[in-house]
Amino acid sequence: MFFPFLKPWLRSVKYNYLYKSACKHAADNSISPVALPGAFIVGCGRSGTTLLGDILSSHNEVSYLFEPYYLWAAIDPRLDILNLFADIEPSLYLDDSFFLAEHKHRFERCLTKFIQNKKANLLIEKTPLNIFRIGWIEKIYPGAKFIHIVRDGFDVAKSIERLATTNSYKIFGKPNLNQWWGNNNIKWKTLRKDSVSMKSHELREIDLLDTHISKAAYEWSLSLKEAELWQAKLGDRFLAITYQQLVEYPLEKLTEIACFLEIELDPIWLEKVISGIHSAKSYSSTQIVLPKAICREFNYYQEKYGFLPRAQSSN
Numbered sequence: 155m156f157f158p159f160l161k162p163w164l165r166s167v168k169y170n171y172l173y174k175s176a177c178k179h180a181a182d183n184s185i186s187p188v189a190l191p192g193a194f195i196v197g198c199g200r201s202g203t204t205l206l207g208d209i210l211s212s213h214n215e216v217s218y219l220f221e222p223y224y225l226w227a228a229i230d231p232r233l234d235i236l237n238l239f240a241d242i243e244p245s246l247y248l249d250d251s252f253f254l255a256e257h258k259h260r261f262e263r264c265l266t267k268f269i270q271n272k273k274a275n276l277l278i279e280k281t282p283l284n285i286f287r288i289g290w291i292e293k294i295y296p297g298a299k300f301i302h303i304v305r306d307g308f309d310v311a312k313s314i315e316r317l318a319t320t321n322s323y324k325i326f327g328k329p330n331l332n333q334w335w336g337n338n339n340i341k342w343k344t345l346r347k348d349s350v351s352m353k354s355h356e357l358r359e360i361d362l363l364d365t366h367i368s369k370a371a372y373e374w375s376l377s378l379k380e381a382e383l384w385q386a387k388l389g390d391r392f393l394a395i396t397y398q399q400l401v402e403y404p405l406e407k408l409t410e411i412a413c414f415l416e417i418e419l420d421p422i423w424l425e426k427v428i429s430g431i432h433s434a435k436s437y438s439s440t441q442i443v444l445p446k447a448i449c450r451e452f453n454y455y456q457e458k459y460g461f462l463p464r465a466q467s468s469n
Contacts, residue, residue: 166326176228180260187262196285198377200313201305202397207280217274236336249289305397312437314370
């Protein structure tokens with residue numbers, strides 16, 4: 155009877171420790187920041203960001219940070235998009251107007267303490283929803299590069315639906331935590347609020363999204379809208395690839411990524427990581443029904459990236 159509660163309890167201990175440690179380092183004026191070129195893996199979650207992060211993390215020139223929610227929350231509590239550490243009203247879309255000089259200082263101090271490979275030539279951070287924070291990240295980490303990975307919207311939405319429905323990832327003390335939408339669905343509430351303020355769609359249409367899969371499809375299309383904007387602005391500091399390209403042509407894509415990141419194309423590393431790449435399940439037979447304007451935008455990005463399934467309009 156004890157064991158079902160062990161993992162949730164251990165997760166709670168782990169997250170609290172990491173958050174308190176990050177807050178301590180962020181406030182420590184005695185820490186001298188380490189200057190290290192950086193790159194961010196971004197996109198809609200469930201698009202292959204973890205696969206790409208795992209591949210790059212095994213490169214000997216790279217120090218890798220995997221979804222350090224504790225670090226972002228320590229920089230500013232409003233970055234705690236899942237409310238893992240506090241019950242606050244977070245912000246998802248962050249631009250340069252959100253920036254405070256102290257954010258940069260706290261970020262640099264945290265990086266200095268949490269970088270694991272002290273001999274690394276490059277820091278790579280992977281938090282998919284940072285696709286909505288690029289304007290702010292540009293201020294705290296000037297000159298950073300971004301790798302955007304895109305997967306078929308149907309596969310992404312179905313994968314998110316599965317996670318949000320099964321909701322098997324539990325944390326002690328968070329009985330209302332949804333694995334995808336956060337504590338008390340705060341991530342969805344914030345996505346809804348922020349997308350209205352960004353004039354992405356009308357509230358009456360957004361509120362017609364009443365299933366996990368329709369909400370997931372909306373998050374996917376919003377993330378691609380942000381990527382489209384920032385790819386145009388950042389030019390050669392923004393690399394876009396698809397999940398399908400990575401799993402079908404790994405040598406070609408990893409060569410392109412290594413060149414983009416300016417890391418050595420080590421043949422031993424390549425052979426090892428390529429042998430571990432396998433394609434995830436496809437959900438192209440799934441049906442997705444969306445309000446008219448949201449459906450139009452979703453299908454626009456499906457067509458743009460060459461993905462075949464199309465969503466159905468509900469009106």
